[in-house]
Amino acid sequence: MMTLEEKQQDVIEEFSLFEDWMEKYEHLIELGKDLPLIDPEKKTEDRLIQGCQSQVWLESGISDGKMQFTADSDAIITKGIISLLIRVLNQESPESVAKADLHFIREIGLHDHLSPTRSNGLLSMIKRMKMEALRQI
Amino acid sequence: MLETEVKGKRKLELEEIRRDFPLLGREVHGRPLVYFDNGATTQKPKRVIDTIERYYSLENANIHRGVHYLSQQATTAYEEARKKVANFIGAASDREIIFTKGTTDSINLVAFSFGESLKEGDEILISHLEHHSNIVPWQMLCERKGCVLKVIPMNDRGELIQEEFEKLLSTRTKLLALSHVSNSLGIVNPVREMIRKARDYGARVLIDGAQSVQHTTIDVVDLDCDFYVFSGHKIYGPTGVGVLYGKESVLDAMTPYQGGGDMIKTVRFEKTTYNELPFKFEAGTPNIVGGIGLGAALDYLSEFDMHEIEAHEASVSAYLGACLKEIDGVRIYGESEQKLGVQSFLVEGIHPFDLGTILDQQGVAVRTGHHCTQPIMDFYQIPGTVRASFAMYNKKEEVDVFMNALERAVKMLK
Known part of the structure; x- marks a missing residue:
């Protein structure tokens, strides 16, 4: 089992292989396509995180003391970034999720996507993931 | 280029007037900027x-x-x-x-x-x-x-x-x-x-x-x-x-x-x-x-003749419209003959946010989303569009750059 920090390092290493933006985005798009989808009937208002540009649905639960997240988005690049967040935060204790410093996003050059002006719902999604974790503590 | 000339007015020489707008000379993500987001805001001439x-x-x-x-x-x-x-x-x-x-x-x-x-x-x-x-x-x-x-x-x-x-x-x-x-x-x-x-x-x-x-x-x-x-x-x-x-x-x-x-x-x-x-x-x-x-x-x-600006912008916009129609799965929203300054479109199966992001990586600035007109998006039942909007300084060569960037984006996202 990797720690949260090891998982972040793993993502950073994976992205360091890409020479240019295009390969990076192609990889994100692939990750987005592989992300398990949320069933349409579960795409309800309470799971929806509204962004101005793209929308995100998030479902969370806890099993054996570890957080379980499933998410989806209508935009594929947003989905790719979501899949990275889930890879890092899934199977972590609520405490580690709540206090996680997700520095990998900055280090792989995707921090622009987390600025509030992007309005793609990602920033709100991270907040929501941490809130869900806090509720479990 | 237009042949009509109005006395005392400066002709719309694009390379010359583009130099009046300092920002147009910059690069974005290492590419020369193509600024097609003029409906949101225009760039400013040096005089301003x-x-x-x-x-x-x-x-x-x-x-x-x-x-x-x-x-x-x-x-x-x-x-x-x-x-x-x-x-x-x-x-x-x-x-x-x-x-x-x-x-x-x-x-x-x-x-x-x-x-x-x-x-x-x-x-x-x-x-x-x-x-x-x-x-x-x-x-x-x-x-x-x-x-x-x-x-x-x-x-x-x-x-x-x-x-x-x-x-x-x-x-x-x-x-x-x-x-x-x-x-x-x-x-x-x-x-x-x-x-x-x-x-x-x-x-x-x-x-x-x-x-x-x-x-x-x-x-x-x-x-x-x-x-x-x-x-x-x-x-x-x-x-x-x-x-x-x-x-x-x-x-x-x-x-x-x-x-x-x-x-x-x-x-x-x-x-x-x-x-x-x-x-x-x-x-x-x-x-x-x-x-x-x-x-x-x-x-x-x-300094310019507004009719010349209008005709020039219309020709750039119509050129983009014609190029877009060549691409599989493109739908242009707003199909009236009476249009000014804007081409709004979607590519089938691709979210506008994704297209906008990949265009941006290639130095092309467009607006994506509902453009503060949610009732129009609800009418078409779409999440938004990609909007290219023009100003007096845009040129057809930029449409060519835009189309190359778009084709690349579509290839990646399809």
């Missing part, structure tokens, strides 16, 4: 930038109240700018030009001040094509006053259905608030005819010119609208300044909605009297440099 710098370096003072040299000079410059605006849109007098923060602020001013005279059951007519800023202030007015908001429907091509418009008009219609050009589809509404029909029922008419004043010749007297509103920053001027044109008689009958300095004649605790037009609607120290900067932008634009 220099005017702002000179104002703060040499001329800054508060206006309308100082006896000293700088204050008088600043007042003159600000009032000159007002005259330039009046001239530019063909207003009868500069008393009819109110400086505001922008289009939204102008509409809110009318919604509050003109709206004060409305009564329960009075109707306000807007259209399905409006920007949120020409919807929400009227909804708020309806809540305050018990008025009724009616909406002119659109058809699949993005045009307003004129027969429905005529059915919605009645003597209860007190105001028609209508965009000249749709910001998200580029559709040009037949405002002249619609104004005339609204007049037959005694309704006042507000024209939202945020997406028309920079693209075509505007003559408010000829249009015969009661109000015409636009933003400075979409017509090569600074942000934070806009214009409300109002017919003098209509503005005279309206009470101000913001009180403060500059808008008063006399202030007594018992009773205050208001200043005359246009000052009674300009409470507090205005955006002085904004007004002067807007004046400089209009001076710049006036």
